[in-house]
Amino acid sequence: MPKPNAAQNWDAFAQISVGETLHGIKLHADELLRTLESHGIQRALVSALKPRDYDLASANAQLAAAVNDQPALIGLARVDPWQGERAIKSLDDGIRSLGLAGIHLAPWEENFAVNSPVVEPLLKYAETRDLPVRIAAGYPVVSEPTQILAVARKFSDVRFLISHCGTLDNSGMGTEAVLRLAKATANTWFETSMTYRRDLILQLVNEAGPYRVCFGSSLPKCNIAVELERVKSLEVDNDARSFIMGQSLVEFIGFEP
Amino acid sequence: MIIIDAHAHLGPFPEFQYRPGEELIADMDRTNIDQAVVMGFGDEPGPESALGNMLDEVAQYPNRLLPLARMDPRYGSEAERRFRHVLEHGEVLGLKLHPISNLSNPFNAQSLALIRIAAEYGLPTLVHSGSEAICHPEAIGEAAKALPNAPIIMGHMGGYFHCADAIQVAEKHRNIYLETSTMPYPDWIQDAIERIGTERIIFGSDQPAGDPVVELKKIESLDLTNASKALILGGNISRLLKLSHA
Numbered sequence: 289m290p291k292p293n294a295a296q297n298w299d300a301f302a303q304i305s306v307g308e309t310l311h312g313i314k315l316h317a318d319e320l321l322r323t324l325e326s327h328g329i330q331r332a333l334v335s336a337l338k339p340r341d342y343d344l345a346s347a348n349a350q351l352a353a354a355v356n357d358q359p360a361l362i363g364l365a366r367v368d369p370w371q372g373e374r375a376i377k378s379l380d381d382g383i384r385s386l387g388l389a390g391i392h393l394a395p396w397e398e399n400f401a402v403n404s405p406v407v408e409p410l411l412k413y414a415e416t417r418d419l420p421v422r423i424a425a426g427y428p429v430v431s432e433p434t435q436i437l438a439v440a441r442k443f444s445d446v447r448f449l450i451s452h453c454g455t456l457d458n459s460g461m462g463t464e465a466v467l468r469l470a471k472a473t474a475n476t477w478f479e480t481s482m483t484y485r486r487d488l489i490l491q492l493v494n495e496a497g498p499y500r501v502c503f504g505s506s507l508p509k510c511n512i513a514v515e516l517e518r519v520k521s522l523e524v525d526n527d528a529r530s531f532i533m534g535q536s537l538v539e540f541i542g543f544e545p
Numbered sequence: 546m547i548i549i550d551a552h553a554h555l556g557p558f559p560e561f562q563y564r565p566g567e568e569l570i571a572d573m574d575r576t577n578i579d580q581a582v583v584m585g586f587g588d589e590p591g592p593e594s595a596l597g598n599m600l601d602e603v604a605q606y607p608n609r610l611l612p613l614a615r616m617d618p619r620y621g622s623e624a625e626r627r628f629r630h631v632l633e634h635g636e637v638l639g640l641k642l643h644p645i646s647n648l649s650n651p652f653n654a655q656s657l658a659l660i661r662i663a664a665e666y667g668l669p670t671l672v673h674s675g676s677e678a679i680c681h682p683e684a685i686g687e688a689a690k691a692l693p694n695a696p697i698i699m700g701h702m703g704g705y706f707h708c709a710d711a712i713q714v715a716e717k718h719r720n721i722y723l724e725t726s727t728m729p730y731p732d733w734i735q736d737a738i739e740r741i742g743t744e745r746i747i748f749g750s751d752q753p754a755g756d757p758v759v760e761l762k763k764i765e766s767l768d769l770t771n772a773s774k775a776l777i778l779g780g781n782i783s784r785l786l787k788l789s790h791a
Contacts, residue, residue: 428676428706456676456705456706457676457705458675458701458704458705458727458728459645459673459675459676459677459680459704460754461645481729482705482729484727484728484729484751484754484755484756485755486754486755486756487753487754506729509730510729510730511729511730511731511732511763511766513762513766514729514731514759514762514766515729517756517758517759517762518756518759520758521756521758521759
């Protein structure tokens with residue numbers, strides 16, 4: 289197992305509001321940073337909450353403006369694959385002009401199945417440019433662990449961060465599929481927020497490795513103190529905890545900011 | 546303040562690891578939980594003798610563990626007979642129904658028959674809720690509507706996707722109680738308190754899958770008076786189970 293060397297704690301899954309959001313949730317970049325700082329987190333991987341006007345290109349531009357003023361935040365371009373060529377252009381603008389560092393896919397809110405062919409042009413773009421891809425995962429119908437497995441196998445050179453450890457099934461039946469995904473792929477990382485099954489997080493740490501597990505808060509939807517408790521109460525050693533709290537995410541994004 | 550975990554599991558089940566009583570008690574001691582309402586992972590009747598195994602474990606910790614009988618409504622009169630038997634012998638304090646496990650809608654005739662029996666003894670039924678149609682809060686609401694005098698605890702208060710539905714259902718049916726485990730949103734618990742009051746909110750952890758530390762943190766993060774906190778963490782379930790310290 290590699291040794292962790294991250295000096296900073298990271299939040300792998302936060303979102304900020306840029307203008308009016310679809311669901312009325314608000315969290316500005318400076319508010320996010322204050323919240324993170326008060327809980328001992330120095331940096332975060334962020335994307336834009338869905339804007340009320342559905343204009344993701346504009347949201348990405350506003351996100352980039354916000355994170356460019358805040359070096360502690362690394363921004364991801366949020367794109368809707370149903371937009372076809374416009375999605376590719378929006379992504380290209382986000383990466384090359386705005387300086388965003390990767391892709392955020394939200395299959396539930398953008399209403400696409402993550403394993404649909406409609407997503408592939410975006411993933412080919414990620415593959416070509418060695419961009420990390422974060423997936424809002426575990427949503428029924430659109431981003432279940434076996435759907436992500438199909439994508440991660442097909443795009444084995446793309447790094448995927450899978451939110452909520454890949455399952456939002458509170459009947460507890462997603463665990464086996466998540467572990468299959470973790471064992472069958474080497475290009476997947478797992479983010480902890482909202483994961484109620486402590487045994488799933490622990491099995492991912494033990495069977496996939498702590499260097500593929502990342503702490504996330506799901507701010508502003510969730511409570512960071514509660515989400516931190518999921519990692520604090522895990523029975524893992526200090527090296528594993530260091531990976532989960534920072535170094536794993538540094539390896540996922542592919543550079544040390 | 547007495548802390549009672551209203552939703553914990555005990556015994557063997559293939560999808561989950563075996564959970565012996567001593568491990569549950571150790572987790573309870575570590576997290577200052579005084580008592581836990583326990584149920585098996587499997588249904589009765591069933592291939593795993595889940596209820597008998599669980600009651601054997603419970604017998605070792607009679608002052609700490611409060612058993613519910615997890616029944617399979619598909620067995621109809623046989624399930625009713627076995628449920629009545631353990632109630633009559635004072636071996637359980639209520640009923641657990643898991644629609645995902647037993648593929649029975651909570652409002653169908655077989656499920657209602659079991660809920661009715663629990664209510665005859667003045668005891669509650671805990672029903673798992675979540676995303677699937679068969680355990681949607683509105684499906685549980687239909688059972689509450691059919692049996693308005695039967696206390697029904699909605700486990701997980703709708704889970705990841707249906708907290709709003711759970712609260713709406715609890716607003717419509719005063720015999721619905723919301724149990725807080727697994728759903729990750731303290732804000733929804735706060736909202737529920739404001740809309741239906743603290744008397745129908747019940748703390749649970751869903752151990753061993755759920756982490757009692759995390760689940761307690763959700764309650765601690767709420768804006769509550771000590772009296773309200775005492776009700777949520779133990780008073781409400783104690784009252785429903787007619788425990789001596791209620």
